Amino acid sequence: MPAGGRDRQDxxxxxxxxxxxxxxGLALAGKLAGLGxxxxxxxRRADRLEVARQQLAAMAPEARxxxxxxxxxxxxxxxxxxxxAIAEMGPPDWAVLNAGIAxxxxxxxxxxxxxxxxxxxxxxxxLNIARVVAPEMAEAGxxxxxxxxxxxxxxxxxxxxxxxxxxxxLRGLAEVLRVELAGKGISVTLAYPPDTDTPQLAAExxxxxxxxxxxxxxxxxxxxxxxxERIVKGASRGxxxxxxxxxxxxLAYGHSMLAPLLRRYQMRIARKxxx
Numbered sequence: 001m002p003a004g005g006r007d008r009q010d011x012x013x014x015x016x017x018x019x020x021x022x023x024x025g026l027a028l029a030g031k032l033a034g035l036g037x038x039x040x041x042x043x044r045r046a047d048r049l050e051v052a053r054q055q056l057a058a059m060a061p062e063a064r065x066x067x068x069x070x071x072x073x074x075x076x077x078x079x080x081x082x083x084x085a086i087a088e089m090g091p092p093d094w095a096v097l098n099a100g101i102a103x104x105x106x107x108x109x110x111x112x113x114x115x116x117x118x119x120x121x122x123x124x125x126x127l128n129i130a131r132v133v134a135p136e137m138a139e140a141g142x143x144x145x146x147x148x149x150x151x152x153x154x155x156x157x158x159x160x161x162x163x164x165x166x167x168x169x170l171r172g173l174a175e176v177l178r179v180e181l182a183g184k185g186i187s188v189t190l191a192y193p194p195d196t197d198t199p200q201l202a203a204e205x206x207x208x209x210x211x212x213x214x215x216x217x218x219x220x221x222x223x224x225x226x227x228x229e230r231i232v233k234g235a236s237r238g239x240x241x242x243x244x245x246x247x248x249x250x251l252a253y254g255h256s257m258l259a260p261l262l263r264r265y266q267m268r269i270a271r272k273x274x275x
């Protein structure tokens with residue numbers, strides 16, 4: 001039986017993945033399909049989901065791949081997509097809450113809609129799906145729930161006034177659910193990917209201030225496949241924190257002590273950038 005999967009009559013567990021049409025979500029889908037999972041992919045664009053299905057089918061032709069177009073920021077649409085997936089494929093053994101957007105910018109310049117949009121997708125989008133899948137998973141005997149957060153959830157980073165709060169909130173949700181859902185047989189994992197070579201990062205870089213780029217440049221660039229491998233490995237072992245790379249690991253376990261140093265570091269870069 002694949003890691004973390006329930007013993008189904010058809011022998012194949014199901015992984016439901018939001019943001020599953022590209023980037024880390026697609027890489028996670030490929031990794032789990034290779035481990036014997038069927039896939040229920042949720043994403044906003046049906047055309048991108050179809051392209052993802054074709055890629056995944058070539059990698060794992062035996063896997064069932066269900067496509068459920070929906071914007072997870074819309075609670076009703078997200079719930080309808082998940083309910084359709086459960087009706088067709090059964091309760092998920094893994095629920096990966098990965099959908100997210102990032103629009104960096106200067107706080108004084110950014111419209112308030114940017115704040116609302118990122119909170120709606122990154123936090124409420126995960127909450128909307130978790131509220132639907134958690135009861136189904138609990139009734140079916142448990143499973144694994146994976147929240148994909150960000151290093152921006154550790155401390156305030158210049159340029160992320162609209163983005164960081166959504167990831168801070170996601171971190172808080174995961175920490176509470178880790179405790180509340182344990183008695184229901186649901187293991188919760190909170191992942192902190194480093195900068196990852198994805199379409200989302202490319203879009204993020206279009207609005208990222210130069211000072212933000214300088215602050216975040218030291219962490220290197222990971223491939224989506226490498227990040228997905230670390231997340232699946234950690235979640236399969238029942239780990240709560242998965243922080244790929246030395247930098248993310250250091251922040252995950254020492255951010256409170258490091259925050260004053262990191263703040264001074266940012267202030268120094270900001271002063272240079274304005275000079």
